[in-house]
Amino acid sequence: MTSLDDIPVTQLKGVGSALAEKLAKLGIHSIQDLLFHLPYRYEDRTRVVPMGSLRIGDIAVVEGEVMKADLVMGRRRSLQVTLRDDSGFLVMRFFHFNAAQKNQLAEGTRVRCFGEVRPGRAGYEFYHPEYQTNPPAMPPADQATLTPVYPLTEGIQQPRVRALCQQALTYLDRYPIKDWLPPALLADYQLPGITEAVRLVHLPPAGAPVHLLVEGKHPAQQRLVMEELLAHQLSLLQVREQIQAREALPLLPAGDRVERFLEQLPFSLTGAQRHVMADIRQDLSQPVPMLRLVQGDVGSGKTVVAALSALQAIEAGAQVALMAPTEILAEQHYQNFRNWLEPLGVELAWLSGKVKGKARQAALSAVAEGRAQIAIGTHALFQDDVVFQRLALVIVDEQHRFGVHQRLALREKGVGGTLAPHQLIMTATPIPRTLAMSAYADLDTSVIDELPPGRKPIETIVLPDSRRDDIIERVRKACGEGRQAYWVCTLIEESEALQCQAAEVTAQELD
Structure with missing residues (x-):
């Protein structure tokens, strides 16, 4: 039976190969894709x-x-x-x-x-x-409707997308969208069916509650949100199931490096760190790949937990990959791990985009031959020429900066290409448990919810751009007192496409 996903968007009037190519940039290939290209807001033109x-x-x-x-x-x-x-x-x-x-x-x-x-x-x-x-x-006030506004790409204007979506809606009478949610569940939450919901968000009827649509709280919108979250949850659970269907190398430490590492630390682990380490130690000892997310504020001690996890793998004769999203963060991890682990006889390799020529070849050889027990770097660790001899643990810092598919790419570098590496993901982003269960359904979650003694709590403040001069003055005063500040910008250079502050412009402004 033909479905909307089988009907190419070129079946619509006015869609030739040139327009189809532009729509493809939005992920629109079929009539169903177009119907799920939803408005992100509405305009009141009534x-x-x-x-x-x-x-x-x-x-x-x-x-x-x-x-x-x-x-x-x-x-x-x-x-x-x-x-x-x-x-x-x-x-x-x-x-x-x-x-x-x-x-x-x-x-x-x-x-x-x-x-x-x-x-x-x-x-x-x-x-x-x-x-x-x-x-x-x-039209009279009681017949007026809101105007949907859609995500666009270069070469396509709002009127064209609206017209195409209106055409696509005519297909729903002949090809209703399959509804995967059971009627009883929809009734419990008082939500419409999928076809009705799609029709309403593209073409709000006269008299529809404007405030609910504008705020994204209309039952039709909530129905589609539930659909998307459920699909995301199920796909991640499927990924988890596929990974855990493969075997992993049980990491049973045989030496005393963990104890020696703890003895050399100038502080004791917090109760939260010990609890999280117990979770990780148990996971790593199993023949099933660990998939664990560790949350904790900046300063809570996630790096120490990562080092202890790495030592457990090394003591079991395996290799570890530690990946960070930026050169600065990756190099910071490299320096910390080198200071901690080299005295224990652990050899490290540093791999980032900046490492070139002979230095890169030396690092690659050390990793391939197993001499380097830990490889630390950025996305350079994904590259095909990075070959591990016995990779059994992957540690990823701030994984949301990479995405699930990039993170999973490292699993193919596991022991012999057959055993899946254990995965430890770290983040400083506070995530409510219910959200973590949805956004990271492929991961078990541990939280370091206790700061080491003497650490001041992290304070996060949002200020409008109108107070930019106040912020600059505060930074100037802090630097004058011998303190340091980070100023992070979205872009390096100015962009005509994005209205964001660029680092080069900001540096000149603060100089």
Whole structure:
């Protein structure tokens, strides 16, 4: 029986190979993919706002008559279309346009448009608004509906995606989506079926509770959230089942390095660290791969737990891989482990993107021959030329920076390519237990919920960008007192695509 997943998106009117290629960038290949390409928000276009009442930042629908349409030559050529209604005027500005569009917006034409109010050289302006010439009358208030807004990619505009989704909805009458949730469960939670939910989120009916849709709390949206979370949970449990179907090397320590390591530490383990280590020790001794997530605040002692886990593997004659998402964090781990473990006769290898030439070849040889009992690095550990002789434990710091598939790539480097390595995942991100059970369903969870004596609790504060100068002054004062500060930026260089603070610009600003 044909399903919506079997019908290519090219069956829709107006979708040729070029548009299909662009839709593929959004993960849309079939009609079903398109139906599950859901709106991420809604816009209220149900009423026309007088131009005279607009303020900067307003997102609104206006309607008026074209007073004039001028081609403006400046730093960038633009089409400037001035509209007026009984209360005032507004400019529509287009930087990308053609002659037909200019002719369409001739003087005297009635236009309804939607956009965000910005200040401009001619007063309040809409940049590249969605518009309609000679529009029909607005529907009565009791028949008006919200307008969905979809994720986009380059070369596809909102009106095109909306039109395609409306076309796709017509297929639901002939090809309903299979509902995997039992009717009794839906009834218990008062949730709609999958087909009804998909139809409603794409095309909210007149009279639908606007506030619930805008806040993402409508039962149809909640139904789809449940579907996605359940699919995520089941897929991760399937991954766990597949991994644990393979055997692992039981790591039964035979030497005294663990005891010597604990003796050389200038502090004693906390009760929480000992409890977590008991969980890990038990897991590592089994012939089934350990899959464990260790949570703990910065300073709670996760690194010591990782070192003890590594020593248990080394004492059993195995190798360990420790992976971190950044060069800085990986190198910090390398220095800590070298200081702790080299005095115990443990050889380490350092592998990151910066390690080149002879140094890299030496590290690769040490790992392949088994001389290096621990390899520490970044994503460079994934690479094909990194071959372990007897890898039995993988430790990953901040695994969410890698993703499940990257982390699982290391499992193929296990002993002989047949035994799966044990996996220990560490994170400083506080995750409620119920969320951890969903987001990390493939992992058992341990929490280091106790800081070592004398450690100050971590304080997290969110401040608006309007207080940026206050933050800079606080950092300046702290540095003046001989203290240090990290300033982490999303980007290295400025990007036209992303509105984020770049590290290079920030460095100049703070200098």
